[in-house]
Amino acid sequence: MEWVLNGTNTVGIKPGVVATGKSLHLAGVDVLEAGSPLGMTRARRYFDQKSMYEQIGMQAIVEPISQGAATFGYSKRAASGNLAMPKILAVTWIAFRDQWELNRIREHAAQIIQNFIEEPGFISIVTGAAGSRAFTVTAWEDEDALKRALAKAHLNAKHEFQTTDLSPGVWTSIWTPHRINRLWTKCSTCGQPNDQTNNRVDCSFCGARLAERQPYW
Numbered sequence: 001m002e003w004v005l006n007g008t009n010t011v012g013i014k015p016g017v018v019a020t021g022k023s024l025h026l027a028g029v030d031v032l033e034a035g036s037p038l039g040m041t042r043a044r045r046y047f048d049q050k051s052m053y054e055q056i057g058m059q060a061i062v063e064p065i066s067q068g069a070a071t072f073g074y075s076k077r078a079a080s081g082n083l084a085m086p087k088i089l090a091v092t093w094i095a096f097r098d099q100w101e102l103n104r105i106r107e108h109a110a111q112i113i114q115n116f117i118e119e120p121g122f123i124s125i126v127t128g129a130a131g132s133r134a135f136t137v138t139a140w141e142d143e144d145a146l147k148r149a150l151a152k153a154h155l156n157a158k159h160e161f162q163t164t165d166l167s168p169g170v171w172t173s174i175w176t177p178h179r180i181n182r183l184w185t186k187c188s189t190c191g192q193p194n195d196q197t198n199n200r201v202d203c204s205f206c207g208a209r210l211a212e213r214q215p216y217w
Helices: 049-054 097-117 143-150 153-163
Strands: 002-008 021-037 040-049 074-077 088-097 123-131 133-142 170-175 184-186 193-195
Touching: 040 049, 049 193, 074 097, 088 143, 097 123, 097 133, 097 143, 097 153, 133 143, 143 153
Parallel strands: none
Antiparallel strands: 002 021, 021 040, 074 123, 088 133, 088 170, 123 133, 184 193
């Protein structure tokens, strides 16, 4: 039996992922088996899951679980637009034992990242999960900005870790720069790399306008 599903994504498909509001038009097939006095004994449904997720604005990325010493997963970046040179990096990881724990960590992370973005001294965050660890690397103008941001939703996550069975382990750290190299941007006209550390606006080779300098992190 063939069918067509039309709909709109109005509810997040999992914790930490908001609804996209995008429409879906999906075709599929149901296979019904009968063979007893009671009628139907089995039902199987087939449809293109990749197409379903992509239509509602999700990524369908194929990666191995592990390969040699490497474990694979997912990542994301949230940027504030702050172009300042970072004075500290905060690096963390938290272990998870199953999908439920990872989902709970993602719920906390969504609130924490929102607090970070609201802090003027925040630059950006890269976060993700691979194997049995979730991780974050955040860049800040100074440690005071980090402390202000951590005094909000992060306290709730810390309290849950300390008082419940959430996660078997965690590690946090703050790093200061040993050396920060120059920041280079290629000219879109001549293709030559330009030192844009000091916000150079014109290509030093052809004089064309350069794109706005990228954030450090």
